[in-house]
Amino acid sequence: MADKETDRSKQLSTLAVRTGHHRTAEQEHSEPLFMTSSFVFDNAEQAAARFSYAEPGNVYSRFTNPTVQAFEERLAVMEGGDACMATSSGMAAIMTVCLATLKAGDHVVAAKAMFGATKVLFDQLLAKFDVDITFVDMTDLSAWQEAMQTNTRLVFFETPTNPLMEIADIQSISDIAHQYNSEILVVVDNCFCTPVLQRPLSLGADIVIHSATKLIDGQGRCIGGAIVASRELVDDCLFPFMRTAGPSLSPFNAWVFLKGLETLSLRVNHSSDNALQLAQWLEQQVGIERVYYPSLDSHPQQALANKQQSKGGSIVSFVLSGGQEAAWQLINNTKLLSITANLGDAKTTITHPATTTHARWSEQDKLEAGIVPGLVRISVGLEAIEDIQEDLRF
Ligand SMILES: *Cc1c(COP(=O)(O)O)cnc(C)c1O
Numbered sequence: 485m486a487d488k489e490t491d492r493s494k495q496l497s498t499l500a501v502r503t504g505h506h507r508t509a510e511q512e513h514s515e516p517l518f519m520t521s522s523f524v525f526d527n528a529e530q531a532a533a534r535f536s537y538a539e540p541g542n543v544y545s546r547f548t549n550p551t552v553q554a555f556e557e558r559l560a561v562m563e564g565g566d567a568c569m570a571t572s573s574g575m576a577a578i579m580t581v582c583l584a585t586l587k588a589g590d591h592v593v594a595a596k597a598m599f600g601a602t603k604v605l606f607d608q609l610l611a612k613f614d615v616d617i618t619f620v621d622m623t624d625l626s627a628w629q630e631a632m633q634t635n636t637r638l639v640f641f642e643t644p645t646n647p648l649m650e651i652a653d654i655q656s657i658s659d660i661a662h663q664y665n666s667e668i669l670v671v672v673d674n675c676f677c678t679p680v681l682q683r684p685l686s687l688g689a690d691i692v693i694h695s696a697t698k699l700i701d702g703q704g705r706c707i708g709g710a711i712v713a714s715r716e717l718v719d720d721c722l723f724p725f726m727r728t729a730g731p732s733l734s735p736f737n738a739w740v741f742l743k744g745l746e747t748l749s750l751r752v753n754h755s756s757d758n759a760l761q762l763a764q765w766l767e768q769q770v771g772i773e774r775v776y777y778p779s780l781d782s783h784p785q786q787a788l789a790n791k792q793q794s795k796g797g798s799i800v801s802f803v804l805s806g807g808q809e810a811a812w813q814l815i816n817n818t819k820l821l822s823i824t825a826n827l828g829d830a831k832t833t834i835t836h837p838a839t840t841t842h843a844r845w846s847e848q849d850k851l852e853a854g855i856v857p858g859l860v861r862i863s864v865g866l867e868a869i870e871d872i873q874e875d876l877r878f
Pocket residue numbers: 573574575576599602642646673675676694695696697698707708709
């Protein structure tokens with residue numbers, strides 16, 4: 485939990501390098517890594533005061549750790565939120581929000597198109613605790629409206645979605661939920677855009693989720709996640725859960741992410757520019773049926789994307805008319821691109837969703853969702869765009 489005062493009036497790129505570090509008596513310039521599981525007390529009285537929160541301060545790194553707090557404070561400020569709580573993975577962030585805010589008998593409205601593990605968590609894990617879920621087509625505002633119930637507690641979506649780059653209208657969905665019941669918490673997984681391109685809290689959302697594993701790390705090293713929310717929600721609801729249940733972020737990973745935030749703006753803007761160029765170039769190639777990228781003129785929600793995101797993001801998907809055979813051939817012919825399902829890396833990655841990330845879905849579900857055999861997803865990195873294009877031979 486980050487407490488100290490930060491000048492929030494500065495621009496994002498300044499906040500990303502300057503906030504969160506509270507210099508120690510050693511006068512270090514770079515952010516220190518506090519690789520310690522516990523903290524010592526001056527005497528028994530202080531130990532008792534720290535444990536009871538009568539005196540603020542560190543006790544044990546499952547609860548708080550200064551390096552983790554530096555990362556939390558920096559990300560909170562960048563998202564325009566009061567407070568942040570880091571978690572051991574992106575999924576741990578989602579689980580923490582669910583288990584800390586929901587009880588048996590509650591209801592969740594979520595988008596149909598979501599990260600695979602998130603969908604399984606909602607569908608199978610929450611169901612075991614008697615939490616009821618309604619999945620909606622997230623581009624249909626009337627479906628969100630109709631799904632609200634008196635016991636609805638959470639609304640959850642990602643935008644843009646993986647891999648088809650559909651856009652959810654953050655402001656309108658937040659308004660629908662809050663007008664129905666001001667107590668409903670609107671949760672946005674902002675992993676694909678990061679605060680560099682999109683700030684959901686400024687559009688009415690209550691909670692932002694991150695998989696820091698992706699663009700925040702940006703170099704494919706560490707697993708981690710974060711939740712940005714109001715001070716009240718973090719202190720009264722999320723932190724007590726974390727302290728007791730323990731999906732805490734390791735200080736080492738927090739330190740890597742803290743340094744990742746410093747270059748986030750440069751990396752996300754550059755990979756987005758690369759991705760737009762790649763998407764426009766792909767539209768000109770023979771053998772490509774369709775390209776999915778938010779800021780393309782051919783994207784049905786281009787206006788909404790341009791309104792809520794400053795750029796299209798790093799992910800481009802496209803459908804080859806030759807189906808799976810053509811998709812696999814394209815993937816197998818690459819020499820530079822990495823064949824892996826991770827995304828948001830400095831290295832460009834290429835994936836065949838139908839047989840990897842979405843392989844567990846039924847044929848029917850895949851086809852309905854547009855995960856066709858000819859679909860290829862590219863997470864564009866920081867290489868020269870000419871070299872990425874040259875590696876894709878059609
Ligand atoms: C990867 C991902 C997650 C899960 O994050 P982990 O760090 O792998 O647990 C959640 N949401 C989205 C959109 C993701 O891409």
